[in-house]
Amino acid sequence: EAQVTQNPRYLITVTGKKLTVTCSQNMNHEYMSWYRQDPGLGLRQIYYSMNVEVTDKGDVPEGYKVSRKEKRNFPLILESPSPNQTSLYFCASSLGRGITDTQYFGPGTRLTVL
Amino acid sequence: GQQVMQIPQYQHVQEGEDFTTYCNSSTTLSNIQWYKQRPGGHPVFLIQLVKSGEVKKQKRLTFQFGEAKKNSSLHITATQTTDVGTYFCAGPNYGGSQGNLIFGKGTKLSVKP
Numbered sequence: 001e002a003q004v005t006q007n008p009r010y011l012i013t014v015t016g017k018k019l020t021v022t023c024s025q026n027m028n029h030e031y032m033s034w035y036r037q038d039p040g041l042g043l044r045q046i047y048y049s050m051n052v053e054v055t056d057k058g059d060v061p062e063g064y065k066v067s068r069k070e071k072r073n074f075p076l077i078l079e080s081p082s083p084n085q086t087s088l089y090f091c092a093s094s095l096g097r098g099i100t101d102t103q104y105f106g107p108g109t110r111l112t113v114l
Numbered sequence: 115g116q117q118v119m120q121i122p123q124y125q126h127v128q129e130g131e132d133f134t135t136y137c138n139s140s141t142t143l144s145n146i147q148w149y150k151q152r153p154g155g156h157p158v159f160l161i162q163l164v165k166s167g168e169v170k171k172q173k174r175l176t177f178q179f180g181e182a183k184k185n186s187s188l189h190i191t192a193t194q195t196t197d198v199g200t201y202f203c204a205g206p207n208y209g210g211s212q213g214n215l216i217f218g219k220g221t222k223l224s225v226k227p
Contacts, residue, residue: 031213042219043157043202050213058214059207090156099206099215100145105156 002027004106006091012112013081021076021109023091031094031101032074033058034066036087037108043090049074050097081113116141116207120218128226133190135221137203144206146179146186151220152199160188160201193225 004025013019025032033048035058045058049068063085065077074093078085089109094101117140127133137146145164149157161170163179163186170177174197176189190197200220207216 033213033215040219043204043217045215048213056213059216097213099213100162102159102162103147103215105158108156
């Protein structure tokens, strides 16, 4: 089944404790992206990757890191999480450029930083 | 910077009534996408519009792209409870880099049976 998977689905952590949210897709998509969703603010793009070893900032990249060593995986790293990073995070992928192709979203990761 | 505005923010309708959400961009867009997110779910792609004045239909849903390619609308005829969710529009962020996508804040639709 074609899908985007994220792990973990739920995470409660404390300020400053490094964490990684994994994202994997099995559709051989080139484009992958991370979004955060907050009430009243909609979806905001954090980082995206056009292909392996190619990443770029979205609208809210501060406090986040990403890497794209393999086509299928696009982990989101929070080196020193803070409470303002408490949010619902979605990973997405698309075949071509995300801005012109259908994006397939993962199920989401709900992160709480205490 | 570039903005994508959606109105209304919330819409409550009686089942069977029509519903429309509007999306307005501060800049001309090459294309616009629409997504639906069910409560507790993830965004799901509905459609992409590319041409000026384009109108596309999916059963009870009608999507329109404005002539100036700065606005778009989604109209649902005779809403059903299965239409409940938040509808987002999204377009390229020309103020950002090549793959930067900007979403509207969404319109949350509730349908009373």
